[in-house]
Amino acid sequence: NAGVTQTPKFQVLKTGQSMTLQCAQDMNHNSMYWYRQDPGMGLRLIYYSASEGTTDKGEVPNGYNVSRLNKREFSLRLESAAPSQTSVYFCASSLGLAGGLGGTDTQYFGPGTRLTVL
């Protein structure tokens, strides 16, 4: 049981290059998320997908696009990378949409992708 997997684990880009971060979960979860983690700051939500076929912006969506390819996979694309996008990116999933009243939907996180944009 792999849980949440992310590829690649490390990536170095030059300013202006594009790339896609891949995420997959094998827990039959409905909701998936992309976060970024920067030094001295808590994780911040970039985009989320409440269910297959839907995506919505989070707190910091500028410069990113996402695709919920199917129930298992949720990708994050940087069209034109900038140094400000240097960060550690985490994908997460949960059975239901996390955070709701009485919610018990724990998010399960992948190991992260460390991205450096030069």
Added chain:
Amino acid sequence: KQEVTQIPAALSVPEGENLVLNCSFTDSAIYNLQWFRQDPGKGLTSLLLIQSSQREQTSGRLNASLDKSSGRSTLYIAASQPGDSATYLCVVSGGYQKVTFGTGTKLQVIP
């Protein structure tokens, strides 16, 4: 806007010591509060989730408390072990897409 603060940012203790990690939040209108553990290269793992109607949750050597009115939560770790070394994150939820992460306390347990 909800703000979640964890103090201290880093803590070093000898093995076997009992310890308390602190989390404070500015908006008491929360739905639940969760403690996660973050290990390098391994992402985040949920430890305990406390619903807004609850005061505490326990799992093994861990006990988390919640005081909504004062905007505080504590994570108590009994008889600490070197394997407890990690960064501990407090996460507060005020509803869908109102999930706020703290910056964490990095714990080192010295053998």
